[in-house]
Amino acid sequence: MRFGLALAFFCLLAAFFTGACQPDGAGPAGCRYDPSNVVWSHFSGERAHQHCAALVEFGPRPAGSPALERARGYLEAQLKSAGWTVERQAFTEPTPLRPIEFVNVRARFGTNDFKKPVRVILGSHYDTKYFPNIRFTGANDGGSSSGALLEIARVLALRPALAQCIELVFFDGEEAVEDYTATDGIYGSRFYAREITRRQKPAERPRAVVILDMIGDPDLHVRIPSDTPRGLAEWLFAAAQEAGTSSYFGWASTPITDDHAPFQREGVPAIDLIDLDFQSWHTSGDTMEQISPQSLETVVRTALLLVERHLVAP
Numbered sequence: 001m002r003f004g005l006a007l008a009f010f011c012l013l014a015a016f017f018t019g020a021c022q023p024d025g026a027g028p029a030g031c032r033y034d035p036s037n038v039v040w041s042h043f044s045g046e047r048a049h050q051h052c053a054a055l056v057e058f059g060p061r062p063a064g065s066p067a068l069e070r071a072r073g074y075l076e077a078q079l080k081s082a083g084w085t086v087e088r089q090a091f092t093e094p095t096p097l098r099p100i101e102f103v104n105v106r107a108r109f110g111t112n113d114f115k116k117p118v119r120v121i122l123g124s125h126y127d128t129k130y131f132p133n134i135r136f137t138g139a140n141d142g143g144s145s146s147g148a149l150l151e152i153a154r155v156l157a158l159r160p161a162l163a164q165c166i167e168l169v170f171f172d173g174e175e176a177v178e179d180y181t182a183t184d185g186i187y188g189s190r191f192y193a194r195e196i197t198r199r200q201k202p203a204e205r206p207r208a209v210v211i212l213d214m215i216g217d218p219d220l221h222v223r224i225p226s227d228t229p230r231g232l233a234e235w236l237f238a239a240a241q242e243a244g245t246s247s248y249f250g251w252a253s254t255p256i257t258d259d260h261a262p263f264q265r266e267g268v269p270a271i272d273l274i275d276l277d278f279q280s281w282h283t284s285g286d287t288m289e290q291i292s293p294q295s296l297e298t299v300v301r302t303a304l305l306l307v308e309r310h311l312v313a314p
């Protein structure tokens with residue numbers, strides 16, 4: 001009895017500081033920060049750059065295209081070889097052009113139960129915008145963050161207990177088929193966020209969603225949307241301070257339409273790490289020459305530190 005009480009007291013103390021002993025539906029006990037075993041500093045900008053180049057090789061990759069299906073095959077093969085389980089979340093929606101089947105690619109570590117709650121979702125869109133008159137291969141817009149997410153899969157697998165607390169999602173249909181409206185654009189994240197609300201109780205939902213988009217510009221200026229939850233923003237800036245990358249991060253003057261927005265609307269805190277100040281945005285000049293391994297490393301190391309130090313811990 002005395003031992004039981006002591007254990008209970010210990011657990012209370014431990015739970016207060018680390019979350020140990022705490023029954024928690026939203027992730028296994030490994031969901032905590034381990035300063036002696038961090039993954040963020042293992043992220044390689046060069047490796048992410050190679051994945052980005054491989055995706056760009058598939059050519060223009062608008063939603064519903066055969067090229068995007070080939071890119072999807074590449075994502076799935078890379079994720080599986082890094083030890084992740086992959087599931088396609090497919091749905092068909094009308095668009096201004098025609099009905100399109102969109103496919104989000106979800107990845108989990110150490111389980112094939114995709115209903116199991118996770119603490120954090122890390123996301124990127126992997127489609128590229130459809131342009132009838134230019135050859136748009138989206139090295140930065142679609143390629144950079146997706147190549148980075150594949151390298152993230154590799155480094156998270158170095159710490160399986162951490163990887164199990166996170167879901168990686170490659171969103172389809174971020175780009176509008178014509179122009180961004182309430183019904184054209186961010187198709188994949190809108191569908192995904194609705195599914196969360198429909199299928200998960202509030203306590204089971206992720207604590208945070210971190211979106212990466214256009215992170216390869218050598219002249220890097222990540223600006224988070226002005227409606228980013230203050231707590232998430234403060235943790236990002238704290239992580240940037242610790243990683244020595246503060247000068248690359250700041251606030252945008254307005255909200256931004258991107259894959260974080262549907263989650264915000266459903267009440268799941270979300271942050272978008274995006275560099276909108278990109279000269280070749282939505283032009284044929286968005287090519288591999290515009291992608292800096294150093295920029296990929298700057299953004300993603302900071303994002304991973306944000307995730308493992310501040311978001312995953314209980």
Ligand SMILES: [Zn+2]
Binds near residue numbers: 129141175282
């Ligand atoms: Zn775009």
